[in-house]
Amino acid sequence: MTLPFTHVDWAAIAPLEVLAATGLLVLLLDLVLRPFAPRALSLGIAILGTIATAVMIGQQYGTNVAAFNGGYIVGNFSVLFGGVVLLGTLGALALMGRGGRDRESAGTIALLLWSACGALLLAGAxxxxxxxxxxxxxxxxxxxxxxxADRASAREAALKYLLLSSTASAVLLFGMALLFGASGSVALSALATPAMVGNPLFWMGSGFFLIGIAFKLSLVPFHAWAPDVYEGAPLPITAFMTVVTKAATIAIFARFAYAALPSGASQMLLLPVWIVAGISMIVGNVGMLAQHDLKRLLGYSGIAQVGYILAALAGTTRVGLGYAFFYLAVYAVMNLGAFAVAAALSSGDAEEGTKLETYRGLGARRPLLAAAMTFFLLALAGLPPTAGFLGKILILAATAGSGYLWLAALLLVGTAISLYAYAKIIMAMYRPDHRVRVAEAVRSAPLPWVSLALCLVATIAFTFYPLLPTGLLPLVK
Amino acid sequence: MLLALVLLPILAGSAMLLTRGEDRRAYRAVGVAVALATLAIAVAARSEDWSVPWLRAPFVANFHLGIGTLAFWLIALLALCTACAVLAVDSARPRALVGQLLLLEGTMLGLFVSRDLLLFALFYDLMLVPVFFVLLERGEHPRDAWRYIIYNFAGGLLLLFATAAFGVLHGTTDVIGTAGNAISGTWAPWIFWGFAIAFLVKTPAFPLHTWMPNTYASLPAPVAAVVGAVQSKAGLYGFFVIALALMPQEVARYSGTLIVLGSISLLYGAVAALVQTDAKRVVAYSSLSHLGLIVIAIATQQPLALAGAALYIVAHGLFTAALFIGLGYVEEREETRSLARLRGIGAKNPRLAGALTIAGLAMLGLPGLAGFVGELVIITGIVQSGNIAVAVVAVISVVLASAYVLRLFQGIVNGPVVHDLPVRRDLTWREGIAIAPLLLALLYLGVNPHAVLAGGTVAIPRAPLSSTSGVPTP
Structure with a gap:
């Protein structure tokens, strides 16, 4: 008997194997060492494992291997998106020092790592x-x-996410089935033939596929679940979802848009996506205005930010993909930074740092945290000297360059609205306020501070030394 | 050196914000020292050029710093105004105020030394942040901070869009200081209006001015002095080095619109200044009026008008800063800015009254002070360009300016001493030194305008003056 896959295939997914094994190791050690401070140990192992995975992924840069009969393609594209996934995982792990029950921490961390494995798989799928x-x-x-989390909103969030996400998966699966019917192959690249243009199955399949993706990306009109789920989930998990889920899903969308569509049909098929992206920028930013919870607010912000990233892809140009990735990485950093500030203000399950009430007068009480939060919020709004500014200008260049002027205009309008929402928090922090003191963590955990500082440095550094990726294409072999 | 010019105030200001303590003397001393050091560096580094690559795709952008002719005068104005403003700070919490003033100076220095559009756009947005925070912490109403940041950020976004489109079409944004028709075709109007609206918001000009009176009235006097005197010039500077230098065809095509907007600002600002009861708002609306005149001068593209505009930009900065600082002194002493309440400063505080009068006369356009030369040369230029009707409007506004300045001074300086207002001592040495350099500079430029007019005249590489003999000797 011969194995269907060679060692080349297994070597290609070696980073995933390491990450999955780290999850198992965390669980096993927790079983044995439960009496001895398991949380710190689990966290340490998880962080080391994630960094090891990141190093292994980094070593794949510049290679181009199609493993598992073309099912998983290692290339710059998978390396870079995998990097963002691991960045998000590290950022989420850094926030896990507090909250939740100690005896559940190992299980939580293991699940998080396996979830990241799924995201890594998507980066190359x-x-x-x-x-x-x-x-x-x-x-x-x-x-x-x-x-x-032990609260009603968490149960609601879990159930809502389960139901809606499963529905989206079903739609996606149906689309995939139709696409298979059209091309007779599971490979995405098999769709990029001129014969597909006249095939109704292809159009229907692609439509369902894109609807499923839009669901996962929480694009308008499939966005309503995101703020609710983000609000209910624990803080580190929300941070993880806003970055990792988005990065992985955008990777899939990009691969589909760039590599799976016949050139005759591509622009017509994707036009609804660009329209939806434009509407998401407006709806997401307007939605932020009415929020009282930081996680909900960042949820709405995420809806808009995905819109920006997709705007860079409009016209599916080679440069656009690079800028979309750049903005995604920048978004990951500034978003994780904002979450780190919230975590530094939280003492545990109460998550004081997620309530906007906590930020009243913060500038006087905790000047450093307030300054950091201000910085990240201004970065999300796209003010200099943050990389959010440079990211926006690159997206504008890509969008305008490929002729989607209306999308650029929506981006400008959306950004102007967003500043209003972000500045509301900044204002609350710095207006003198003599009302009753609000609850907040007095002593902060160290890890969020580390994460915060790294994000801050990265957000500035990306502005002045933008690492614009090259050689992302081709996406199929 | 150029990098140090930008980084010194920014680092000093940031460091100041991180310190503790509220020792007024120490903060003022450091602030003035930094501001004067930037002036010295600017003079020493005037001919330097510094460039480091930034972006290679989608367009070439560099960290390119250099000092153009107009930029040099604006930098000198900025450094002088900052030094004076810092010296005039008399708050109980001087740390944040001086720190923000230095940050403001640093970001605006960055703007004026940028030779790259992208860098220009970066500083254009960045310089909003210190003012926003001052408004947040010390403004009279949260609404003022909102208006300021939303309006100006929206303008900044248009600038961003125009910059991106310019870069994509032209291939590089490293263009400030060069000249020529960089952009043409269907995109040119869009890009031009992206720039123009951004600049008109900042200047401001009608109908994009509504953020301005509230902002100026709400800001503490020293910050209002720097914002009113120099930040408002960022838009006009942008018109000079971007619109005029790189897309003169578009300026010519839309000069009618710009002239109409400028004329409305000119008249509307003057009329509105006549009816304000808040002294700071009088100066704010007068600013709308005066800068409208400069917008008209730019729209005509007449070399003489442009030369006058460059001089008037500096002159307006000087007297606006002096007036805001002076009105700040009045407010500290009388605890009100209302023209309905104030009377008789001349009897109580003669030195303060004298300083205010000189600044006011410069604003009114009295011969011998710099404001007059600027107005005269601009109006002569407008007449030369054939827009007689516009020149008439400009002259009317000059008459109106006399009316509102005299109303301001009758309100504050003349009249009997009001007995339910506090009586405080006259200008101290520190306060006097904080306002005197501005007044001296006004006088100097009034009798020797060639310092600005003739020294290469204007930073428009495109349109060298045919001869300096075109500039009248007043």
Whole structure:
């Protein structure tokens, strides 16, 4: 008997194997060493494992291997998106020092790592089968993680996420089935033939596929779940979802848009996506205005930010992909920074740092944290000297360059609205306020501070030394 | 050196914000020292050029710093105004105020030394942040901070869009200081209006001015002095080095619109200044009026008008800063800015009254002070360009200016001493030194305008003056 896969295939997914094994190791050690401070140990192992994975992924840069019969393609694209996924995982792990029960921490961390495995798989997935495998691995772990906090909103969040995300998966799967019917192959690249343009199955399949993706990306009109789920989930999990889920799903969308569509149909098929992206920028930013919870606010912000990232892809140009990735990485950093500030203000399950009430007068009480939060909020709004500014200008260049002027205009309008929402928090922090003191963590955990500082440095450094990726294409082999 | 010019005030200001303590003397001393050091560096580094690559795609952008002719005068104005403003700070919490003033100076220095559009756009947005925070912490109403940041950020976004589109079409944004028709075709109007609206918001000009009176009235006097005197010039500077230098065809095509907007600002600002009861708002609306005149001068593209505009930009900065600082002194002493309440400063505080009078006369356009030369040269230029009707409007506004300045001074300086207002001592040495350099500079430029007019005249590389003989000797 011969194995269907060679060692080349297994070597290609070696980083995933390490990450999955780290999750197992965390669980096993927790079993043995439960009496001895398991949380710090689990966290340490998880962080080391994630960094090791990141190093291994980094070593794949510049290679181009199609493993598992083209199911998983290692290349710059998978390396870079995998990097963002691991960045988000590290950022989320750094926030896990507090909150939740100690005896559950190992399980939580293991689930988080496996979820990240799913996201890593998506970064390289190039057949419908691997795409579905990755999405389910990512989501199944998240369903559990969302419901971890001991409050009604958490249970609601978990159930809502389970129902809606499963529905989206079903739609996605149906689309994949139709696409398979059209091309007779699970490979995404098999769709990029001129014969597909006249095939109704292809159009229907692509439509369902894109609707499923839009669901996962929480694009308008499929966005309503995101703020609710983000509000209910524990803080680190929300941070994880806003970055990792988005990065992985955008990777899939980009691969589909760039590599799976016949050139005759591509622009017509994707036009609704650009329209939806434009509407998301407006709806997401307007939605932020009425929020009283930081996680909800960042949820709405995320809806808009995905819109910006997709705007860079409009016209599916080579440069646009690079800028979309750049903005995604920048978004990950500034978003994780904002979450780190919230975590530094939280003492545990109460998560004081997620209530906007806590930020009243923060500038006088905790000047450093207030300054950091201000910085990240201004970065999200796109003010200099943050990389958010440079990211926006690159997106504008890409969007305008490929002729989507209306999308650029929506981006400008959305950004102007967003500043209003972000500045509301800044204002609350710095207006002198003599009302009753609000509850907040007096002593902060150290890890959020580390994460915060790194994010801050990265957000400035990306402005002045932008690492614009090259050689992302081709996405299929 | 150029990098140090930008970084010194920014680092000093940031460090100041991180310190503790509220020793007024120490903060003032450091602030003045930094501001004067920037002036010295600017003079020493005047011919330097510094460039480091930034972006290679989608367009070439560099960290390119250099000092153009107009930029040099604006930098000198900025450093002088900052030094005076810092010296005039008399708050119980001087740390944040001086720190923000230095940050403001640093970001605006960055703007004026940028030779790259992208860098220009970066500083254009960045310089909003210190003012926003001052408004938040010390403004009279939260609404003022909102208006300021939303309006100006919206303008900044248009600038961002125009910069991106310019870069994509032209291939590089490293263009400030060069000249020529960089952009043409269907995109040119969009890009031009992206720039123009951003600049008109900042200047401001009608109908984009509504943030301005509240902001100026709400800001503490020293910050209002720097914002009113120099930040408002960022838009006009942008018109000079970007719109005029790089897209003169578009300026010519839309000069009618710009002239109409400028004329409305000119008249509307003057009329509105006549009816304000808040002294700071009088100065704010007068600023709308005066800067409208400069917008008209730019729209005509007449070399003489442009030369006058460059001089008037500096002159307006000097007297606006002096007036805001002076009105700040009045407010500290009388605890009100209402023209309905104030009377008789001349009897109580003659030195303060004298300083205010000189600044006011400069604003009114009295011969011998710099404001007069600027107005005269601009109006002569407008007449030369054939826009007689516009020149008439400008002259009317000059008459109105006399009316509102005299109303301001009758309100504050003349009249009997009001007995329910506090009586405080006259200007101290420190306060006097904080306002005197501005007044001296006004006088100097009034009798020797060639310092600005003739020294290469204007930073428009495109349109060298045919000969300096075109500049009248007043």
């Amino acid at each position: 190039s057949t419908t089968m691997t795409v579905f495998l990755g999405i389910e691995l990512l989501s199944l772990s998240l369903y559990c993680l969302c419901g971890l």
